Every structure is written in C-alpha cells, then in structure tokens.
Amino acid sequence: MRDRILEVLHIRPKGMKVSLVGLIMLFITGSSFYMIFKFPYYMRLKVIFVFLFVVNTLLFVRFRDRRKSLINRMMQSSFFPRKLTFTMEGKFLVFITLGIGFAAVNTGVNLLYLLMAMLLSIIVASGILSELTLKKLRWEVDLPSETIVASETFGSIKIQNKKRYLSSFSLEGDLLVADDSGIIQKKGILLKLKAGEEGHMMVRLVFPKRGKQQIRGISIGTRFPFSFFSKSRHYEFSRSVLVMPKGEESVETILSQLSIKQDDHFDAHNNKGQGLEFYSIRQMHPGDDWRNVHWKKTASRQQFAIKEFEELAGRRATVYLTGSHRDHIVQERREQGIEIAASIVRFLVHRNFHVGLVAPNLHINEGAGTFSLKRIFSALALLDADQDFMISGSQQKKRFSDTLISVNLDTLDVSQMNGRSRMRYQMPVGREGVT
Numbered sequence: 001m002r003d004r005i006l007e008v009l010h011i012r013p014k015g016m017k018v019s020l021v022g023l024i025m026l027f028i029t030g031s032s033f034y035m036i037f038k039f040p041y042y043m044r045l046k047v048i049f050v051f052l053f054v055v056n057t058l059l060f061v062r063f064r065d066r067r068k069s070l071i072n073r074m075m076q077s078s079f080f081p082r083k084l085t086f087t088m089e090g091k092f093l094v095f096i097t098l099g100i101g102f103a104a105v106n107t108g109v110n111l112l113y114l115l116m117a118m119l120l121s122i123i124v125a126s127g128i129l130s131e132l133t134l135k136k137l138r139w140e141v142d143l144p145s146e147t148i149v150a151s152e153t154f155g156s157i158k159i160q161n162k163k164r165y166l167s168s169f170s171l172e173g174d175l176l177v178a179d180d181s182g183i184i185q186k187k188g189i190l191l192k193l194k195a196g197e198e199g200h201m202m203v204r205l206v207f208p209k210r211g212k213q214q215i216r217g218i219s220i221g222t223r224f225p226f227s228f229f230s231k232s233r234h235y236e237f238s239r240s241v242l243v244m245p246k247g248e249e250s251v252e253t254i255l256s257q258l259s260i261k262q263d264d265h266f267d268a269h270n271n272k273g274q275g276l277e278f279y280s281i282r283q284m285h286p287g288d289d290w291r292n293v294h295w296k297k298t299a300s301r302q303q304f305a306i307k308e309f310e311e312l313a314g315r316r317a318t319v320y321l322t323g324s325h326r327d328h329i330v331q332e333r334r335e336q337g338i339e340i341a342a343s344i345v346r347f348l349v350h351r352n353f354h355v356g357l358v359a360p361n362l363h364i365n366e367g368a369g370t371f372s373l374k375r376i377f378s379a380l381a382l383l384d385a386d387q388d389f390m391i392s393g394s395q396q397k398k399r400f401s402d403t404l405i406s407v408n409l410d411t412l413d414v415s416q417m418n419g420r421s422r423m424r425y426q427m428p429v430g431r432e433g434v435t
Contacts, residue, residue, distance in 0.1 A: 024098065029053055031102060082134070083221070083232045090228035093119065122226065130231040133169055133222045136162040139235065141218055146242045146378075149210045157188055157218060160198040168193040170224040173201045176217040176234060182208045207243040210338070210381050215239040244381040247342035254414050255347065255405075281305050289350060316366050317348050317403040319376075321359040323389025324410040334385040337409030342380050344405060344414070349373045360387055385409070 032049040036042075086094070097119040104112035142156040157173045171190040177183045188201025207213055221232025281294050284304035297305035319341050323334075341357075348355045354366035357376045362383070364376055389409055406415045 024095075027095070027098060027102075082131070083219070083234060085230045085232075087223065087227055087230055089226075093123070093228050097123070123228070126226050126228050127231075129225045130222055130229065132166055133171070133224050134220065134231065134233055137168065137171075137220060138162055139173075139218065139220065141237070141239070143215060143239055143241060146244060147205075147207060148246055149207055149243050150246065151206070153205050153207070155203040155205055157201050157203060157220075158198060159190065159193060159201065159220065161193045161195055163195045165195050167195055168222070170222050171201070172221050172223070172232075174203055174219050175205070175215050176219055176236070177213070177215060181213060183213065184208070207241065210243045210245050210335070212382065213241045213243055215241065242378060242381055244377040245339050245342040247339070247346040247377065249340050249343035251340065251343045251347050251414075255344070281307055315352065316354045316356075317405060318356040318358055318366065319344055320404055320406045321357075321383075321389055322406050322408050324408060329386060330410070331385060333412065334409040337407055337412055338380055338383060338385065340412065340414065341407045342377060344407070345376050345380075346373060359383060360389060 029049070029052040032052050036046055036049055097116060100112055100116045100119065103109075104116050138160040140158040142158070144153055144155070147153040155175060159171065159173070161168050168190075169192055171193060172187045173190070174185055174187045175183075177185075184206040186204040188203045190199045190201045193199045216238065217234055217236035219232045219234050221230055223230050281297055282305065284293065284306045289306075292307045294305045294307045321337070321341055345355050345357065349368065349370075349372060352368060354368045355372060355376065356366040357364040357379060359379075362379060364379055366372075367375070404416065406413075408415075
C-alpha cells in the first residue's frame with residue numbers, strides 16, 4: 001500500500017529532474033527569501049516565502065523524473081495547433097530573461113530594462129520566424145508496406161512549399177508512433193526549401209518487434225532561427241507496416257542431424273550430384289540462388305541466367321509450431337522459437353523444397369519459391385505468440401508431408417515427426433541477433 005501511494009504521488013523516481021516550472025518557482029522562492037532579509041519586519045513576506053517554499057517543494061517532487069514536464073504536455077496536446085518544446089538553450093534564455101526582469105523591477109536601472117526588452121524581442125522574433133517557416137507546407141508520405149525486424153528501413157516524406165516568396169529553413173520530419181512500440185527512428189532533415197519548390201527527406205526506421213506496426217502520423221518541425229525552441233506541427237493519419245521475422249538463425253546443422261539419416265530424399269546440403277538433375281535454363285528472378293547462375297548463357301544473353309534442376313519426389317516439408325504446458329509464457333523464448341521456424345523455412349525454400357506451415361488456427365499448404373516464402377513469413381509476422389500451441393487431436397489426425405519438422409516454442413526443441421522414432425535437437429537459449 002505504501003509503495004502504491006508513493007507511486008501515485010511520483011515520490012519514487014529513479015533520478016532527479018527539475019522541470020521548467022520547478023526552475024521558475026525555485027527562482028521566485030529564492031527571491032522571496034532574499035526579501036525577508038532585506039525587510040525583516042514585514043510578516044507578509046515571511047508568509048509568502050513559506051507558501052512559495054511549500055509549492056516549490058511539491059512541484060519539485062511531482063515533476064522530477066517525469067517523462068514530460070507540464071509545459072511539454074500542455075504544448076503537445078491536441079488543443080494547440082502547433083507543438084512547442086524548449087531546447088536547453090531556450091530554457092537558459094527564459095531563465096536569464098526572468099532574472100533580468102526581476103532585477104530591473106527591483107533596481108529600476110534602465111540598462112536592465114533595455115536588456116530585458118532585447119531578450120523578449122529575440123523570443124518574439126523566434127516565434128514569428130518559425131511560424132512562417134511551417135506555414136503553407138504540403139506533404140506526402142511513402143512508407144514500405146513490409147520490412148524485416150531489427151533491420152534498417154527508410155520512409156520518404158515529400159514536402160512542397162506553397163508560399164509565394166518566403167523559403168522554409170531547417171525542416172525536420174519524423175513519424176508519430178506509440179510510446180510503447182519501441183520503434184527507433186532518425187529524423188529527416190531539409191535545410192532549405194525555396195518558395196514553390198518541393199523536397200524530400202528520408203526517415204530511418206528500425207522496428208524491434210515483428211507484427212503489424214501502426215504509424216499514426218508525421219511531425220514536421222523546425223528550430224529556425226536561433227534553436228531556442230523547437231516548433232512542430234502534427235498531421236495525423238493511419239498506416240501500418242508488416243514487420244516480418246529475419247530468419248537468419250543457423251539451422252543447417254540441425255536439419256542435417258535430424259533428417260539425412262532418416263530420409264534419403266531430405267538433403268540439407270544441396271551439393272552437386274546429390275539428388276538433383278539438370279532440367280533447363282531460364283532467366284534469373286529475385287530470390288534465386290547465385291550458385292546456380294549459368295555464366296556462359298549470362299555472358300551471351302547479357303542478362304543473368306539460372307540453371308533449373310528436376311525436383312525429386314519427397315522434397316516436401318511442413319514446419320509444425322507446438323508448445324508445452326506452462327503456467328507462465330516466456331515471451332522472449334517464444335519469439336526466438338518463431339525466429340528459428342522462420343530460419344528453417346528460409347533454409348528449405350532456398351534449397352528448392354516445397355514448404356508448408358502449421359500452427360493453431362493456421363495451415364499453409366506446401367509451396368516453393370519466393371512467393372511461398374513471403375506467404376509463410378507474413379503468417380509468422382502476424383502469429384499471436386500468447387496463444388496455446390499444444391497439438392490438438394484434430395491436428396494430429398491431419399495428413400501432412402513425409403517430412404514434418406516440429407518446433408517447440410517453449411523449449412526450443414526442433415524434432416522430426418515422420419511416424420518413426422523422433423529425433424530432437426535443442427537450440428541454445430538466448431542467442432544474439434534474435435528478437
């Protein structure tokens with residue numbers, strides 16, 4: 001109960017962080033403390049100091065180690081058409097301006113009034129120029145529909161300046177995503193966009209999780225002209241990007257140990273003379289194996305040619321996703337199991353196997369080539385890792401291909417189920433490169 005109360009009151013932060021409101025109140029409290037020494041007989045000053053001290057303490061405790069201060073949360077609400085955040089230089093500028101203004105009021109020195117007026121004019125000029133920079137901008141967003149988990153991809157933002165005479169300077173663009181999505185992005189930058197022209201900025205994206213990731217909009221901002229404030233405008237829309245698993249686990253040794261000794265037609269090495277007969281030559285397509293390039297035909301036709309081989313009976317495999325009875329699901333281990341399954345599928349497809357996939361409420365028939373690989377990877381990307389992966393009785397009675405490879409997402413056991421004695425191989429837990 002005590003921990004819950006402290007959590008609600010924000011009195012248990014890990015570090016110390018004072019917001020802009022806290023800094024201003026700290027300055028005012030210190031000034032009132034100075035006035036007590038200067039005028040010790042005024043009881044009202046003492047009451048004011050005690051009141052400000054209590055308020056400042058509450059603000060300090062409440063706003064320390066918060067993700068966003070009160071000013072930031074207020075300026076980033078949907079009520080304001082522009083979003084304004086303070087840079088470190090801007091915080092110092094506001095603090096110095098308030099200090100000089102307080103000193104000017106107490107001393108009456110005209111030079112301090114002039115200095116305060118100059119600083120205020122800089123703040124006003126910064127707001128006006130940044131507003132002119134963001135005015136009358138038109139945009140278009142080009143995002144990839146599919147990408148690979150933990151791989152860098154790019155989104156393009158095309159911006160057109162509809163102003164007749166004025167240019168836009170130091171534009172920054174990024175995507176609006178959920179705070180808990182974990183998406184890493186690097187803003188695109190456009191230094192200058194003249195009136196009537198259009199430019200492009202590239203946003204670098206890294207998606208750490210598989211699945212369908214939502215993009216909620218874009219933010220176009222600027223720090224022009226003095227970098228005291230960062231002003232931006234949010235444009236909302238709804239897009240989704242399908243993030244597929246990598247499938248880059250090393251599984252060649254596993255498949256060799258499981259299958260070569262049990263099935264003569266299941267060859268995991270694809271060496272010359274082991275079950276493959278030459279069939280024809282065709283034009284190379286994306287996803288073909290570079291080792292099968294026919295270099296003489298490539299030189300004569302001036303385009304890449306591929307050697308095709310006859311496919312023997314029995315070169316079919318189905319990857320079966322299973323689970324174990326567990327009270328607590330380890331999400332990271334199941335994600336690693338899905339990555340292992342994707343790696344097995346990629347390995348077999350690249351060796352001309354017809355590969356299928358079976359999981360709870362999911363059955364993809366065997367297919368070959370890049371189309372089948374993409375279809376299975378898309379299904380793995382949308383697979384719910386929290387569901388029950390135990391084999392049901394109806395699924396056990398289904399007839400699959402001769403080679404049925406089972407991947408246990410809870411234990412990371414990889415085994416072959418062909419109606420014979422099962423042979424298992426356990427993947428090491430916590431391999432690097434698996435999300």
